[in-house]
Amino acid sequence: MNIFILGGCGYIGSVLVNKLLENKKIKIKVLDTTWFGNYLPKNKNLKVIKGDIRNLDKVSFKKVDAIIHLANIANDPAVELDPNLSWNINVLSTKIILDKAVKDKVKKIIYASSGSVYGIKKEKSVTENLDLKPISTYNKTKMIAERIILSYKDKLKIYCIRPATVCGLSPRMRFDVTVNILTLQALKNKKIFVNGGSQIRPNIHIKDLVGVLEFFLFSKNAKTGVYNAGFENMSVLDIAKKIKKIIPSKIFITKNKDLRSYRLNSNKLIKLGFKRNFYVEDAVREIKLLYDKGKLKTSDKNYTVKWLKKLIKNDKITL
Numbered sequence: 001m002n003i004f005i006l007g008g009c010g011y012i013g014s015v016l017v018n019k020l021l022e023n024k025k026i027k028i029k030v031l032d033t034t035w036f037g038n039y040l041p042k043n044k045n046l047k048v049i050k051g052d053i054r055n056l057d058k059v060s061f062k063k064v065d066a067i068i069h070l071a072n073i074a075n076d077p078a079v080e081l082d083p084n085l086s087w088n089i090n091v092l093s094t095k096i097i098l099d100k101a102v103k104d105k106v107k108k109i110i111y112a113s114s115g116s117v118y119g120i121k122k123e124k125s126v127t128e129n130l131d132l133k134p135i136s137t138y139n140k141t142k143m144i145a146e147r148i149i150l151s152y153k154d155k156l157k158i159y160c161i162r163p164a165t166v167c168g169l170s171p172r173m174r175f176d177v178t179v180n181i182l183t184l185q186a187l188k189n190k191k192i193f194v195n196g197g198s199q200i201r202p203n204i205h206i207k208d209l210v211g212v213l214e215f216f217l218f219s220k221n222a223k224t225g226v227y228n229a230g231f232e233n234m235s236v237l238d239i240a241k242k243i244k245k246i247i248p249s250k251i252f253i254t255k256n257k258d259l260r261s262y263r264l265n266s267n268k269l270i271k272l273g274f275k276r277n278f279y280v281e282d283a284v285r286e287i288k289l290l291y292d293k294g295k296l297k298t299s300d301k302n303y304t305v306k307w308l309k310k311l312i313k314n315d316k317i318t319l
């Protein structure tokens, strides 16, 4: 099986590639700008190409069975750094990718959209058929990219996954996602700062998300469409309390600037046969274990917006 992973050097991509390499029958090509580095192992079944999805002239998808598309500017504040650049990468490039995929006869594309496309939802259970009310530019880019990709549904199998906020360890670590950042605060300062706290956020462990991507990669009969992927709907304050139980610390409530609040219902995915195996607590314990061993290194690269700001300022990323 030949797989092309766009954005395979990122937080999710790095865990995904390592997992897929365990299967000796899979050959992987990764295309990534390597903005945050490349932590992928050397392996005869893996080729990493340094490049940008905005220009695929030198890239071929011939003989590729499936594309997994993870290459985006991947959070709200980072998208706001340069909205034009973000629309180019997150939205316009999807047409370039899909046109090439169809031309080169790729059979399947799996796209990491985002559960945040729902915005603020009061419903107890947010299913895929509800209206989208994206709040931020990031959420809007994800919604429009989904629509572009789905407009190719007669030409290849399409799975748009709407993951909850991801947590857990990765070789390209992110400390700007809720569980990871609150855990780091508890470990370093014995203090957890919660913005507001009552807003509900769904969560997914990174190994479960990788499991979801694999599930669709190997699925022969899952229908083209949109699938939620999030399992623990919790208030941010409850996440902090869970962390506090594992890492004794004090919780401080600060003014909330981030209004997103929604509960993901992933029954459509579960009904297909997907089984989740990991919990928020697992992510907290895994991060703590590494910290206790003195092996948890942090740098600006772990904070998407901080790092991208530097790259843009130094003209390392341009329109």
Ligand SMILES: NC(=O)c1ccc[n+]([C@@H]2O[C@H](COP(=O)([O-])OP(=O)(O)OC[C@H]3O[C@@H](n4cnc5c(N)ncnc54)[C@H](O)[C@@H]3O)[C@@H](O)[C@H]2O)c1
Pocket (backbone or CB within 6 Å): 006, 007, 008, 009, 010, 011, 012, 013, 031, 032, 033, 034, 035, 036, 051, 052, 053, 054, 069, 070, 071, 072, 073, 074, 075, 089, 112, 113, 114, 115, 162, 163, 164, 165, 166, 167, 172, 174, 177, 304
């Ligand atoms: N992490 C989460 O909590 C989460 C939740 C929901 C959805 N997602 C989505 O999953 C995808 C991956 O997220 P992540 O957390 O791994 O982010 P990440 O920033 O760690 O990974 C993105 C990767 O894409 C690369 N990239 C960015 N623009 C590129 C371009 N123009 N051409 C080639 N490569 C490019 C980056 O160098 C990086 O390695 C994103 O689309 C994101 O929106 C993430």
